[in-house]
Amino acid sequence: MIRLLAVLICLCATPIWAQDTSQPQGTITVADSATQDAAIAVRIRDILGELDGFDGVTVSVSSGIVTLRGTTVDASTAVRLNELVGRVEGVVAINNEVTETTDVVARLNPAVERFQARITQAIALLPLIAVAALAFICVLTLGMLLARARNPWERIAPNAFIANIYRQVVRILFFIAGVVIALDILGATALLGTILGAAGIVGLAIGFAVRDTVENFIASIMLSIRQPFRPNDVVEIQGDIGKVIRLTSRATILLSFDGNHIRIPNATVFKSRIVNYSTNTERRFSFEIGVSSDADLADVRQMTEETVAGLPFVLAEPAPMSWIERIGDGAIFLTVTGWIDQEATSLVRAKGEALRLTKARIEGAGIEVPDTTYRVQLLGGLAPATEAARPSPPPSPTKVPDVPEVAAADVTDMSEPGLDKLVDAERSDPDAPDLLTDAAPKE
Incomplete structure (x- = not known):
């Protein structure tokens, strides 16, 4: 049992590189010559003497069997011995007992020698490195100067944002060209x-x-090339409605009618449903009005259409329309529409004026516009039983009031001083870039 453990310990202690099974191939001769063994040993020593890393290796040959002992700097050098010795004529087998040295100085010397050799090589290459660096700087400087020029980039680009992208591409291309030229001068293009x-x-x-x-960056490029809106256009994007202030390289900025800034990422704008209310000159307004259930709805509908059509700011074509929308609590509701030129007429004022005049026309015809709001009135006490049982007198007929002719107010004032002031201030900021231009195509 003790002998078995000793054998296992010896096997575990044997270096891995000494267990290499690669051996010379060929027919083994019958004759055994001491002269030939000596010649093989001398030949192997001469070979190892010319190579680095084998100074600590000893060679002995007996009957064509080569025994190698000693140390080497690393394991790979020890493994190479079998390949070298096996190529010598007359070698029958190889017994490689070479181990890796643990001497710190012996192991550091090759690294120091390699470092010194590289420093010497770098010093020798300094003039070539200087030439390569000069070529790189010249190419890069040429690219920078070309990218800084206003033409042709601003001429061929639809806006300043795309022109800057062209300039960045030029800088990158000249940088890569400079690196390639420098590496080619140094003979190191394989590193590229x-x-x-x-x-x-x-x-x-x-x-x-x-x-x-x-x-978001790609969406900004697409929006700047083909713009779906212009400055001051009234748009709706994902439920947000406002006037367009500017388009930047990151976001579209709107100003709501409440004076709030709405910043929407361009990626969202590019993928969203966009409603541009300023693209068409004609725009339709609509409102809802209720009448009592005993009214002649056909007459009311005709009356509302005539009233809206008679307004000076309403377009004749498309013609105004009205229809019965629904039956509500205590009233029947009609929807009334009309078209205006929104470049000459305020939409909200036109809608309000049309509603006012339509209500006056209906009430002037004796038709009630009921108030559908419920009111609860609390009385001080209950009436006596005799009075409660007494039937109430029939209501007296209401007299239709004489409604004077109502003239339409002026709705051509398009200005909203507070909102317009904010938009103008935002648009005039020189430090805020804007990609919206009239020269770009509009979708």
Whole structure:
């Protein structure tokens, strides 16, 4: 049992590189010559003497079997011995007992020698490195100067944002060209593939990490090339309604009619449903009005259409319309519409004026416009039983009041002083970039 443990310990202590099973191949001769063994040993020593890293290796040959002892700097050098010795003629087998040295000085000397050799090589390459660096700087400077020029970038780009993208592309191309030229001068163009491959992997990882930012950037480019709105247009984007202040490289900024800034990311704008109320000159307004249930609805409908059509600010074509919308609590409701030129008429004022005059016309014809609001009135006490049982007298007929002719008010004033002041202040800010231009095509 003790012998078995000793054998296992010896096997575990044997270096891995000494267990290499690669041996010379070929027919073993019958004759055994001491002269030949000596010649093999001398030949192997001469070979190892010319190579670095085998100074501590000793060689002995008996009957064509080569025994190698000693130490080497690293394991790979020890493994190479079998390959070298096996190529010598007459070698029958190889017994490699070489181990890796643990001497710190012996192991550090090759590293120091390699470092010194690289420093010497770098010093010798300094003039070539200087020429490569000068070529890189010249190419990069040329690209910077070309990118800073106003023409042709501002001439071929639809706006300043796209022109800046062109300039960035030019800078990147000249930077890559400078690197390629410098590496070619140094004779290290093989590094370019490694650099570009690493840059591609890093760029892919960054792209996934900032996917929303990249999507927003691309949407900004698309919106700046083909613009769905102009400054001061009234638009609705995802339920937000307001006037367009500007389009930046990141977001579209609206000013609501309450004076609030609405900042919508361009990626959202590009994918959303956009309603532009300023694209068409004609715009329809509508309102709802209720009449009593005993009214002649056909006459009321005709009356409302005639009233709206007679307003000076309402367009004759398309003609005003009205229809019975629904039956509500205590009234029948009609929807009335009319068209205006929104460049000459205020929509909200036109709608309000049409509603006022329509109500006056209906009431002037003796038709009640009921108040559908419920009112609860609390009385001081209950009436006596005799009075409660007494029937109430029939209501006296109401006399239709004489309604004087009502003239339409002026609704051509389009100004909203507070809102217009805010829009003008935002538009005139020189430090706030705007990608909206009249020269760009509009969708």
